[in-house]
Amino acid sequence: MDDMDRRILHELGQDARTSLAHLAHVSGLAASSVKRRIARLEELGVIKGYTVRLDHHALGLGLQALIGIFAATGTTREQLTDALTGQEEIVRAWTTAGNADALALIRARDTDHLEQIILRLQRTPGIAHTRTQIFLSELLNRGD
Amino acid sequence: MDDMDRRILHELGQDARTSLAHLAHVSGLAASSVKRRIARLEELGVIKGYTVRLDHHALGLGLQALIGIFAATGTTREQLTDALTGQEEIVRAWTTAGNADALALIRARDTDHLEQIILRLQRTPGIAHTRTQIFLSELLNRGD
DNA sequence: AATGAAAACTAATCAGC
DNA sequence: GCTGATTAGTTTTCATT
Numbered sequence: 258m259d260d261m262d263r264r265i266l267h268e269l270g271q272d273a274r275t276s277l278a279h280l281a282h283v284s285g286l287a288a289s290s291v292k293r294r295i296a297r298l299e300e301l302g303v304i305k306g307y308t309v310r311l312d313h314h315a316l317g318l319g320l321q322a323l324i325g326i327f328a329a330t331g332t333t334r335e336q337l338t339d340a341l342t343g344q345e346e347i348v349r350a351w352t353t354a355g356n357a358d359a360l361a362l363i364r365a366r367d368t369d370h371l372e373q374i375i376l377r378l379q380r381t382p383g384i385a386h387t388r389t390q391i392f393l394s395e396l397l398n399r400g401d
Numbered sequence: 402m403d404d405m406d407r408r409i410l411h412e413l414g415q416d417a418r419t420s421l422a423h424l425a426h427v428s429g430l431a432a433s434s435v436k437r438r439i440a441r442l443e444e445l446g447v448i449k450g451y452t453v454r455l456d457h458h459a460l461g462l463g464l465q466a467l468i469g470i471f472a473a474t475g476t477t478r479e480q481l482t483d484a485l486t487g488q489e490e491i492v493r494a495w496t497t498a499g500n501a502d503a504l505a506l507i508r509a510r511d512t513d514h515l516e517q518i519i520l521r522l523q524r525t526p527g528i529a530h531t532r533t534q535i536f537l538s539e540l541l542n543r544g545d
Numbered sequence: 546a547a548t549g550a551a552a553a554c555t556a557a558t559c560a561g562c
Numbered sequence: 563g564c565t566g567a568t569t570a571g572t573t574t575t576c577a578t579t
């Protein structure tokens with residue numbers, strides 16, 4: 258991991274579909290050298306993949322919320338992961354050192370959809386209760 | 402926006418660097434048709450861009466936290482956006498209907514770095530105080 | 546590790562359906 | 563709005579430094 262790698266990663270962060278020719282130009286390396294570096298970063302797992310950045314509002318999933326998950330006593334990390342992975346509306350989830358045991362970031366169509374998701378979570382074995390915080394608008398999104 | 406568009410977006414979500422030939426194969430369309438659809442989705446703003454998914458732990462930014470921002474009275478949305486955009490460690494930020502006025506998702510190297518970020522935010526004009534919640538681990542990450 | 550050149554593949558364009 | 567053929571551009575490989 259040197260400055261060249263960081264530069265390549267930064268460019269890919271801006272546009273993951275850019276050409277090796279462009280990456281070669283901005284880094285000053287040859288295209289084949291850039292390719293080797295990217296292949297190494299992929300092998301090392303530093304690059305986990307490439308994804309598209311979507312306008313979820315345009316796709317009808319404009320509502321974002323953070324749901325605090327309070328696990329039932331005895332629930333394992335694996336059970337919690339499975340319970341959350343089962344809900345396709347959950348985009349990201351973390352265990353926390355705070356109030357709730359976990360926080361789940363979700364995307365919903367509207368408040369009716371959000372309510373469905375919350376009820377589904379509350380009915381999920383291993384989840385004792387939830388606490389939902391609705392996001393009004395996105396101030397900043399710097400990708401991954 | 403039909404099922405074909407959704408299929409293409411789903412595939413790009415899995416691997417944004419996949420070829421038109423592969424997208425044509427999975428959708429059953431001709432490569433040129435796939436290209437036209439992607440171009441239209443880009444023009445409409447449904448596709449905002451393409452980015453790389455990184456292993457931030459491997460890059461030395463393994464600590465994630467959510468910082469609740471309590472704005473000073475009279476602070477505008479724009480001032481808050483500017484204040485948060487100025488901190489490069491902030492990955493995402495939202496205004497909320499909850500306790501804090503905004504929530505900022507940050508990535509830090511370690512707790513020392515996190516403390517620096519919090520102190521910087523607390524010194525920022527327009528921010529009255531903050532409340533930090535540290536994430537212990539990531540249970541789920543479904544990209545964007 | 547990086548380079549440059551050649552070969553293989555992929556994207557972009559466009560006339561026709 | 564889709565197709566398939568053509569051209570332009572990009573990725574991949576490899577011998578060399």
